[in-house]
Amino acid sequence: MKINIITLFPEFFDNFKKESIIGRAIESQKIEINIINLRDFCYDKHKQADDMAFGGGPGMVMKLEPIFNALETVTGKVIYPSPQGPVFTQKLALDLSIEKEITILCGHYEGIDERVIEEKVDLEISIGDYVLTGGEIPAMVMCDVIARMVPGVIKKESYENDSFFDGLLDHPHYTRPSDFKGLKIPEVLISGHHKNIDNWRLEQSLKRTMERRPELLENREFTKEEKKIMEKLEKKLLNQN
Numbered sequence: 117m118k119i120n121i122i123t124l125f126p127e128f129f130d131n132f133k134k135e136s137i138i139g140r141a142i143e144s145q146k147i148e149i150n151i152i153n154l155r156d157f158c159y160d161k162h163k164q165a166d167d168m169a170f171g172g173g174p175g176m177v178m179k180l181e182p183i184f185n186a187l188e189t190v191t192g193k194v195i196y197p198s199p200q201g202p203v204f205t206q207k208l209a210l211d212l213s214i215e216k217e218i219t220i221l222c223g224h225y226e227g228i229d230e231r232v233i234e235e236k237v238d239l240e241i242s243i244g245d246y247v248l249t250g251g252e253i254p255a256m257v258m259c260d261v262i263a264r265m266v267p268g269v270i271k272k273e274s275y276e277n278d279s280f281f282d283g284l285l286d287h288p289h290y291t292r293p294s295d296f297k298g299l300k301i302p303e304v305l306i307s308g309h310h311k312n313i314d315n316w317r318l319e320q321s322l323k324r325t326m327e328r329r330p331e332l333l334e335n336r337e338f339t340k341e342e343k344k345i346m347e348k349l350e351k352k353l354l355n356q357n
């Protein structure tokens with residue numbers, strides 16, 4: 117998969133492209149991250165990428181010509197990270213991870229000329245209800261979430277067991293030692309009984325989701341097993357109150 121990132125600040129991505137899972141995925145050619153310097157597409161004498169807003173106001177607006185020029189060099193869906201889009205989700209990332217090529221267009225200052233969004237942008241995506249200085253960090257967030265679900269980047273079971281993939285939060289994890297100064301791990305995890313371990317994990321996932329993100333359970337079609345656990349958890353909760 118190829119991810120193009122159009123930015124006025126290409127150095128932002130230097131380490132991002134080298135480190136950890138993303139670095140290895142690039143090295144093994146599972147993904148390509150192509151950083152496009154928007155300044156290279158500013159053809160005027162001063163290489164000006166932004167200008168004052170029509171109608172006045174304090175902030176600068178990113179000009180449309182350089183962006184139109186840069187977009188001529190790419191194919192596939194164009195994504196504009198923006199606080200005004202729907203919030204990014206695991207599901208959306210999964211859908212995007214099967215695309216051959218996508219482009220993330222990083223805004224800065226007040227944002228980009230609205231005509232780019234009207235004419236060239238397929239999706240506006242927010243990473244949360246707050247405003248960052250630019251689209252570079254949101255672009256990294258999106259790239260990272262998408263890349264780990266591109267086939268071959270990490271094991272499928274790894275991301276499928278993570279929070280949100282099947283609509284639940286993940287269960288707790290522990291590693292050695294099993295007893296650290298009296299801080300013990302749940303016995304079941306060293307029982308060697310796989311069915312019991314699976315049941316414990318599912319119960320923990322449901323319990324956490326119920327306590328921390330109950331809205332995730334609202335439209336869930338519970339399996340038989342999940343229904344049983346939910347009844348048990350609800351009873352426990354009633355007894356506590």
Ligand SMILES: C[S@@+](CC[C@H](N)C(=O)[O-])C[C@H]1O[C@@H](n2cnc3c(N)ncnc32)[C@H](O)[C@@H]1O
Pocket residue numbers: 196197198199200221222223224225226227228241242243244245246247248249250251252254
């Ligand atoms: C200072 S912001 C512009 C905010 C814009 N004037 C508004 O209020 O909607 C500059 C750029 O950062 C990016 N950005 C800021 N917050 C974001 C968020 N929550 N999600 C995704 N991108 C964001 C966008 O690309 C945006 O063009």
